[in-house]
Amino acid sequence: MQEIARGITEAIKMLLSFDPEIYEIVGLSLRVSLTSVIISTCLGIPIGVIIGLYNFPGKRILIRLIYTLMSLPPVIAGLVVFLFIMRKGPLGFLGLSFTPTAMIIAQVCLVTPIIIGLTYNIVKEKADRVRRLALTLGAGRREAVKLLIFELRVGLLAAIVTGFGRAISEVGAVMLVGGNIVGKTRVMTTYIAQLQRMGNYDRAIAVGIVLLLIAFTINAILYNIQEKNG
Amino acid sequence: MQVKLEGVKKIYGSRTVLDLEELIVEEGCLFGIIGPNGAGKSTLLNIMAGIDAQTEGKVYYGTDRTEITPYRDITLVFQSPYLLRTTVEKNIAYPLKLRGWQENMLRERVEELMEDLDLTRLRKQKAWTLSSGEMQKVALARALSFRPKLLLLDEPTANIDPATTGEIERMLKKINEQEGTTVVIITHNLSQAKRICGNTAMLHKGRLVETGPAALMLKDPENPLTKAFIDGELLS
Ligand SMILES: Nc1ncnc2c1ncn2[C@@H]1O[C@H](COP(=O)(O)OP(=O)(O)OP(=O)(O)O)[C@@H](O)[C@H]1O
Ligand SMILES: [Mg+2]
Numbered sequence: 001m002q003e004i005a006r007g008i009t010e011a012i013k014m015l016l017s018f019d020p021e022i023y024e025i026v027g028l029s030l031r032v033s034l035t036s037v038i039i040s041t042c043l044g045i046p047i048g049v050i051i052g053l054y055n056f057p058g059k060r061i062l063i064r065l066i067y068t069l070m071s072l073p074p075v076i077a078g079l080v081v082f083l084f085i086m087r088k089g090p091l092g093f094l095g096l097s098f099t100p101t102a103m104i105i106a107q108v109c110l111v112t113p114i115i116i117g118l119t120y121n122i123v124k125e126k127a128d129r130v131r132r133l134a135l136t137l138g139a140g141r142r143e144a145v146k147l148l149i150f151e152l153r154v155g156l157l158a159a160i161v162t163g164f165g166r167a168i169s170e171v172g173a174v175m176l177v178g179g180n181i182v183g184k185t186r187v188m189t190t191y192i193a194q195l196q197r198m199g200n201y202d203r204a205i206a207v208g209i210v211l212l213l214i215a216f217t218i219n220a221i222l223y224n225i226q227e228k229n230g
Numbered sequence: 231m232q233v234k235l236e237g238v239k240k241i242y243g244s245r246t247v248l249d250l251e252e253l254i255v256e257e258g259c260l261f262g263i264i265g266p267n268g269a270g271k272s273t274l275l276n277i278m279a280g281i282d283a284q285t286e287g288k289v290y291y292g293t294d295r296t297e298i299t300p301y302r303d304i305t306l307v308f309q310s311p312y313l314l315r316t317t318v319e320k321n322i323a324y325p326l327k328l329r330g331w332q333e334n335m336l337r338e339r340v341e342e343l344m345e346d347l348d349l350t351r352l353r354k355q356k357a358w359t360l361s362s363g364e365m366q367k368v369a370l371a372r373a374l375s376f377r378p379k380l381l382l383l384d385e386p387t388a389n390i391d392p393a394t395t396g397e398i399e400r401m402l403k404k405i406n407e408q409e410g411t412t413v414v415i416i417t418h419n420l421s422q423a424k425r426i427c428g429n430t431a432m433l434h435k436g437r438l439v440e441t442g443p444a445a446l447m448l449k450d451p452e453n454p455l456t457k458a459f460i461d462g463e464l465l466s
Binding site: 143 | 279280281301302303304305306307308312314315324325328329372373376
C-alpha cells in the first residue's frame with residue numbers, strides 16, 4: 001500500500017520535472033502506435049467496407065478468421081513477425097529486428113483485424129439502407145460509397161480509437177520484436193514490465209499513470225464524439 | 231414521366247407477392263395505390279423506383295420505353311424514411327449538392343421547401359432527434375428538392391397531422407399541375423385518395439383488382455373486393 005502512495009507522489013514529481021527519459025519513452029510509444037493505427041486504418045477500412053458490401057466465395061470463412069484475429073494474443077503476433085524478420089528469417093535481409101519499424105509491423109498485425117472487423121459490422125448493418133437511399137436521391141456508385149462512409153463516420157472513428165487503445169497498451173508484441181532496448185525500442189509497456197522486475201515501483205507507477213492518462217484522453221474524445229452525434 | 235410495367239412479378243422463395251399483367255402510370259398524372267397491408271404496394275413502388283429488382287417482367291420508363299432506370303429523375307420517399315446523420319437543412323440540400331447546384335440557388339431552394347413544410351425552425355436540428363412526422367416531412371422536402379420527373383411516395387402522410395397533411399396535398403397537386411411531375415402515392419387514407427388522385431389502382435394479394443379514377447372507383451367500385459375494402463371489411 002505504502003509503495004503505491006509513494007509511487008504516485010514520486011510519479012507526479014517525475015512528470016512535472018520533465019524527466020527526459022520518460023518523455024522519450026512516451027514519445028516513442030505514441031509514434032509507434034499512431035503509425036500502426038494510421039496504416040491499419042488505411043488497410044482495414046477499405047477491406048471492411050468491401051467485405052461488408054460484396055458477396056464472394058469464402059466470405060463466411062474470411063469473417064470467422066477476422067473475428068478470431070481480432071482477439072489475437074499480442075505475443076503470438078510478436079512471435080510470428082519476429083520469425084519473419086529475424087536475421088535467419090525470410091525477411092531477415094531487411095535488418096528489421098529490434099527496430100521501431102518491426103514494432104509497427106507487429107502492431108499493424110494486431111490492429112488491422114480489429115478495424116476490419118468493426119468496420120465490417122457497421123457496414124453490414126447500415127449499407128443496404130444507405131444504398132437504397134442513395135439510389136432514390138440519384139447518387140452514383142462512388143457517391144453512394146462516399147455517403148456510406150459519411151453515415152458511418154462515428155462508428156468508423158470508434159473503430160480507429162479502439163485500435164489505438166489496443167496498440168498503445170499491448171506489451172507482448174513490442175517486447176518480442178522490439179526487445180525493449182534503451183533509447184531505441186523501449187516503450188511505456190515494456191518499460192513498466194522491466195521496472196517491475198527491477199523493483200523500481202515508483203518509476204513503474206509514473207509510467208503507468210501516463211499510460212492511463214493517454215487511455216483516459218482517448219476515451220474522453222471518443223465519448224465526446226459519440227455524444228455529439230447521437 | 232410515364233412508367234409501364236409488363237408481366238412484373240416479385241417472388242420471395244415460393245411466395246409470389248406481386249403479380250401484375252400490366253400497369254401504366256401515365257405521364258403527368260397523380261396516381262393512387264390502395265389496398266390492404268401486405269398487398270404488395272411498397273414492393274410495387276420499390277420496383278418502379280429501380281431499388282428492388284423484379285423477379286420477372288419488364289419496367290419501361292418514358293415514351294421511348296427505355297428499360298434503364300433514370301435514377302437522376304426519379305425519387306422515392308420510403309414508408310419509414312431514412313435521414314442522413316446530419317442537420318435538417320443538410321438533408322434537404324444533399325440531392326442538390328449531388329447535382330452540383332450553385333450555392334445561392336441551393337440556399338434559396340432549401341429555404342423555400344423548409345418554408346412550405348414548416349421546417350424552418352428545425353433547420354439546424356439533428357435529423358435523429360426529430361419526431362416521426364417531422365422526419366417524414368424532411369424526407370419529402372429532400373425528395374422534392376431537385377424537382378424529379380417521377381415522384382413515388384409510400385404513405386407520405388401516415389404520421390402527419392391534418393393541417394400539414396392538407397399542406398402536403400396542396401403541394402403535391404401544385405407540382406403535379408404546374409410542373410407536370412408524375413406522382414404515384416400509396417395511401418391508406420381513402421378520402422385523401424379521393425381528394426388528390428386521378429387514376430387509382432387497388433391491389434390485393436399482389437394482384438391488380440381494379441383501376442379507375444379515384445373519385446369514381448372509391449364511390450362506386452366495380453369489383454366486390456374494392457367495395458369490401460372501402461367499407462372497411464377484412465379481405466380474405
Ligand atoms: N424481403 C422479403 N422477404 C419475404 N417476404 C417479403 C419481403 N419483403 C416483403 N415481403 C412480403 O411481401 C408482401 C408485400 O409487402 P409490401 O411491403 O409490398 O406490402 P404493402 O402493401 O406495402 O403493405 P403495408 O400497407 O403494410 O405497407 C408482404 O406480405 C411481405 O411480408
Ligand atoms: Mg407498404
